[in-house]
Amino acid sequence: MSLTFDAAPLDTPTLDHSGEAARVIAAWAAAGEFGDHVAYERDRRWTFAAGVRSRIVLTRNEIRIEDGEHESTETWTGEPADALRKAVSSLPTGGDWRVYGWVGFDFCAARHGLLDHVAADAVLAHLIVPEFEAHVDADGIDTGTADPTRAGRLRELARAAADPAGSREVDVDTDTDDYRGRVATSIGEIAAGRYHKVIMSREVSIPFAVDIPATYARGRAANTPARSFLLSLGGLSAAGFSPELVVAVDAEGVVVTEPLAGTRALGESAEADLAARDDLLSDGKEIAEHAMSVRACVDEIASVSRSGSTTVDEFMEVRRRGSVQHLASTVSGRLDAGVDAWDALAVLFPSITASGIPKAPALEAIYRLEPTSRGLYSGAVMTASSTGELEATLALRTIFADSEHAWLRAGAGIVAASTPDREFTETCEKLRSVAPYVVPAR
Secondary structure (H helix, E strand, O other): OOOEEOOEEOOOOOOOHHHHHHHHHHHHHHHOOOOOEEEEEEOOEEEEEEOOOEEEEEEOOEEEEEEOOEEEEEEOOOOHHHHHHHHHHHOOOOOOOEEEEEEOHHHHOOOOOOHHHOOOOOEEEEEEEOOEEEEEEOOEEEOOOOOHHHHHHHHHHHHHOOOOOOOOOOOOOOOOOOHHHHHHHHHHHHHOOOOOEEEEEEEEEEOOOEOHHHHHHHHHHHOOOOEEEEEEEOOEEEEEEEOOEEEEEOOOOEEEEOOEEEEEEOOOOHHHHHHHHHHHHHOHHHHHHHHHHHHHHHHHHHHHEOOOOOEEEEEEEEEEEOOEEEEEEEEEEEEOOOOOHHHHHHHHOOOHHHOEEOHHHHHHHHHHHOOOOOOOOOOEEEEEEOOOOEEEEEOOOEEEEOOOOEEEEEEEEEOOOOOHHHHHHHHHHHHOOOHHHOOEOO
């Protein structure tokens, strides 16, 4: 089906909907005409939230709120989710708002007594209330704006959206920061009883400037994400093909998380993929790792849910996510009285599958052993609204860029039965969800 917008057809060749929609989103982002933006895909519907009506930036010690010409900064203490709840509630939106943005890995530090590991200027969260939201889905394009000039420009860019330029694959096979050594250390600490599981990650620097929107368009055509996103906020750009939700809360208070743990590569052949799937479903180490993660998610969901409402809706299904396949489960509950979506985010963040078990000692190990800060990696890209809804998707399978460089990052779950070589290989498999599709900047 060819995309349409506002009753006029999109005059580009009819393509696969996901690829065509991603090209339109990339064209809007690449134009550089709409300011800071977050594009977010959910259930094959894309929202392009752009321009800044209001902005909230949370750092280790302060929260800054910008609203038009007014700006305020104050210190915060306690739970960062409480600070965000208070900030969005204070915005002069008449009580009706929707925010888009991201929360970084360091958002977890205060809750777990680890703020001393966080730099004073580190950004824990960056949210905006956009000036407009345009949408793309199988029915076409809704420019989402009453401004005829802006609407016309969005249509023009959509018509002109073309295939992205060619990609340049990034080498991910070199262990540049002693990842295997850190895995070995983690295995030793697990044997000593310090924790049961930890996700140890590594960063791969990209040795050339990157076109992030074009990389998003090319990568989305090759991936099968739970959610995808393309953003540029406050000097950080990212494009990601998220494999799982950290948390979703609907307007009725149903809370959901989707742990993925256990991985095998895809792509050699249909027969090899099926054999890898069977191996994944029969591998004792992978099954134990997954079951451990689901148990922890059940405990976290139950802590914010009505008694008896927590259920495992799906258990140990196999889901294909780009270059890999995972064991996947879904856990849900119904929020208890006096508990809201921000409370659920505080409890479930960061994802068990991007941190470890128990969470607090695993997080301490991550801060102590990883040589670089994670930033947005293993945090979440999120949206929330005044209706009580919130959704945060895990920032994995993502490319990042700032004014100085671009990079990829991936991790693997380390348990007692892990081996350094296999865990390094797993990071390579995950990095290949993005590494072949990186488009150099022109």
